[in-house]
Amino acid sequence: MYSMNVEIPFETERHAKIALNSVIQDEEPRAGTHIERKISVERNLLKVSWEAEEARILRTSAQSLLQLLVLVTQTIEQFDGLE
Amino acid sequence: MVIIVGFEGSANKFGVGVIKDGEILSNPRDTYISPPGTGFRPPDAARHHRNVALRILKEALTEAKVKVSEIDAICYTKGPGMGAPLVSTAVVARAIAQLWKKPLLGVNHCVGHIEMGRLVTKADNPTILYVSGGNTQVVAYSKQCYRIFGETLDIAIGSCLDRFARVIKISNDPSPGYNIEQFAKKGKKFIMLPYVIKGMDMSFSGILSHVTKLAKTKMGSEEEMAQFKNDLCYSLQETLFAMLVEVTERALAHTGSTEVLIVGGVGCNIRLQKMMEAMCEERGARLCAMDDRYCIDNGAMIAQAGLCAFNAGVRDKLSDCSITQRFRTDEVDVIWRIDYKRIKAGVI
Numbered sequence: 001m002y003s004m005n006v007e008i009p010f011e012t013e014r015h016a017k018i019a020l021n022s023v024i025q026d027e028e029p030r031a032g033t034h035i036e037r038k039i040s041v042e043r044n045l046l047k048v049s050w051e052a053e054e055a056r057i058l059r060t061s062a063q064s065l066l067q068l069l070v071l072v073t074q075t076i077e078q079f080d081g082l083e
Numbered sequence: 084m085v086i087i088v089g090f091e092g093s094a095n096k097f098g099v100g101v102i103k104d105g106e107i108l109s110n111p112r113d114t115y116i117s118p119p120g121t122g123f124r125p126p127d128a129a130r131h132h133r134n135v136a137l138r139i140l141k142e143a144l145t146e147a148k149v150k151v152s153e154i155d156a157i158c159y160t161k162g163p164g165m166g167a168p169l170v171s172t173a174v175v176a177r178a179i180a181q182l183w184k185k186p187l188l189g190v191n192h193c194v195g196h197i198e199m200g201r202l203v204t205k206a207d208n209p210t211i212l213y214v215s216g217g218n219t220q221v222v223a224y225s226k227q228c229y230r231i232f233g234e235t236l237d238i239a240i241g242s243c244l245d246r247f248a249r250v251i252k253i254s255n256d257p258s259p260g261y262n263i264e265q266f267a268k269k270g271k272k273f274i275m276l277p278y279v280i281k282g283m284d285m286s287f288s289g290i291l292s293h294v295t296k297l298a299k300t301k302m303g304s305e306e307e308m309a310q311f312k313n314d315l316c317y318s319l320q321e322t323l324f325a326m327l328v329e330v331t332e333r334a335l336a337h338t339g340s341t342e343v344l345i346v347g348g349v350g351c352n353i354r355l356q357k358m359m360e361a362m363c364e365e366r367g368a369r370l371c372a373m374d375d376r377y378c379i380d381n382g383a384m385i386a387q388a389g390l391c392a393f394n395a396g397v398r399d400k401l402s403d404c405s406i407t408q409r410f411r412t413d414e415v416d417v418i419w420r421i422d423y424k425r426i427k428a429g430v431i
Contacts, residue, residue, distance in 0.1 A: 017181075018178055018181040018182060019178075021177065021181060021401055021402075022174050022177040022178040022181065023174060024402075025173075025177070025401075025402065025403075025404055025405040025406075026170050026173070026405055026406060064167075064170075067130075067133065068133075068170065068171065068174045070133075071133050071136070071171065071174055071175060071178075072174060072178045074137055075136075075137060075175055075178040075179060075182070076178065076182065078137055078141075079137075079140070079178075079179060079182055079183075080182050082151050082182075082183075083150055083151055083152065
């Protein structure tokens with residue numbers, strides 16, 4: 001079993017929650033192999049943990065989530081407080 | 084006054100549209116184009132969407148000249164489509180909805196095409212031919228549902244054309260279908276191809292295998308080969324479009340409607356429009372067709388279908404705003420359209 005834990009600090013708790021609620025809806029379907037992803041927010045920290053049978057599956061899941069989180073961060077930077 | 088921002092990104096195009104009560108305020112789009120001889124891979128299209136999303140959103144807002152406070156809701160494509168591009172698009176829409184504290188609505192991509200077609204062409208109750216790279220359906224409205232009368236049994240017609248373009252290595256810019264149409268104009272000889280209609284459904288994969296084999300086994304001088312390419316494009320278009328027109332005609336006879344609406348990327352094809360027009364004329368119907376701005380996937384169509392649902396009181400919880408690769412047209416509760424016949428008859 002492989003596992004990975006990541007903590008991403010956001011400027012505010014609100015931003016961390018926005019990030020959480022932007023990515024939590026889509027669970028990746030994995031036929032045949034076990035993978036579990038948990039996401040939570042603690043103050044301004046977005047915490048993600050993975051557990052998977054195969055390292056390769058863990059890597060793809062982590063990579064795709066991190067890419068999406070970069071996108072969320074850019075969206076927050078450019079569009080928060082826009083009037 | 085209701086203002087909706089729509090995000091579309093279910094395949095290789097990313098678009099954001101702003102609609103104000105049925106008026107299109109802006110509708111910028113960016114297309115991911117793969118090199119000749121190759122199709123687009125979903126991860127590449129998703130990366131493209133992530134790279135252009137925020138720029139396109141800014142363009143849409145600037146051109147529409149709307150303030151964030153005036154926007155009523157954000158809409159995005161829930162499905163059907165390719166997973167990775169759908170997710171990348173949905174993530175931006177979800178973040179924006181939260182940042183601006185707006186309701187978020189998931190829209191069926193096919194219903195988006197249909198509502199956009201009805202808006203742009205002013206068709207009231209058309210029989211719809213929806214033809215694109217991922218879908219081929221003949222649809223008509225009945226009792227709060229866009230019912231599918233006929234559809235493809237295997238690949239979409241656009242997929243058949245795109246993949247044939249790959250076989251004969253023609254450019255994907257601006258789109259494979261557009262380039263096939265240009266080659267077809269120079270076609271002189273009609274080559275007999277399989278014609279596959281089963282009841283109201285169509286099949287394209289066998290035709291694709293057949294033309295692929297013809298293209299790969301033909302030998303000749305450079306000049307002969309060039310003309311053969313033109314003839315194949317011409318024959319393929321004639322055969323495929325005849326199938327579409329046949330099924331649409333039968334659906335039209337069944338529904339008794341007086342309008343035919345063509346939507347989806349393949350709907351830009353002028354030859355298809357001409358063939359459909361000839362059929363419509365014979366039946367005393369009106370053809371409603373559009374140009375590439377609205378036929379091809381765009382953000383405004385998602386905003387428009389979202390506007391219809393929003394005005395009818397539909398609201399989604401943020402936690403329900405997922406994406407789904409499979410989402411049939413007839414799964415949507417079309418509560419914004421009324422069944423006039425039943426009201427007149429006093430049934431409801």
